Amino acid sequence: MAIPLSNPMVSSGPAIPLNDTTNAGQTTANTAKVVDWTSAASVVDWSTPRKASDLCGQLKLFTELSPDHNTQRLLFRKVKKAFSEKSFLLASSQQQVRVLEARVKRMAPRKKKSVQTDPNTKFANIRDIKRAQEDAGERLISPSRIAEVELPSEGSGCIVVAVEGS
Known part of the structure; x- marks a missing residue:
């Protein structure tokens, strides 16, 4: 019976055993040749x-x-x-x-916010639509709405800064 993988197309030469105790001196000589080659190639370790x-x-x-x-x-x-x-x-x-x-x-599509309408009306006003857009962050806050914000009393000890959008 033929040995598998002994075809010359598969193995190019004789197999080298991984752990060969009889050839221990030869393996150290082979590694020494590799070390000598690297030291002969360059004095400096390049990266x-x-x-x-x-x-x-x-x-x-x-x-x-x-x-x-x-x-x-x-x-x-x-x-x-x-x-x-x-x-x-x-x-x-x-x-x-x-x-x-x-x-x-x-x-990217933003999260939509529903328009809060007056329960006594059928349709939303333009002002309510703009307010919902401002709350959702799709529109700059109008100066008239900034005026609606309550300003704290002067005794509270804080600074109020209002920025008008262009």
Whole structure:
């Protein structure tokens, strides 16, 4: 009977055991090669820059490690410029999203309030309709309605501020 997964299309080479106690010396040599490769590749532990200041610091460190060439400086200027443009585009798009969210919030349907009418009349007056709209927040409060509000006596010790809408 054939062993499953022994097809050459499935396995490209001999299987490497996960826990091989006989080859313990070889596994440490393999990891040592990996460590040697990483230390030979770079003296500094580089990370992905998240801000323009991180990028500037890495570029400065890179120029200190290697001799300065005109092409390197030109490349670094272009990278800084591209990074700044991307951050500007991100900030402007975030601002535009905030503006659009505010516009959607303003355009959302508001809760309607019923018009309080006099029980002796069949229909609502225009004044009652405007008052209901003002109470629901759909309309600015009229100056005549501000005059209807009772002002506290002067002995109460509070300041009253009235704002007239335009």
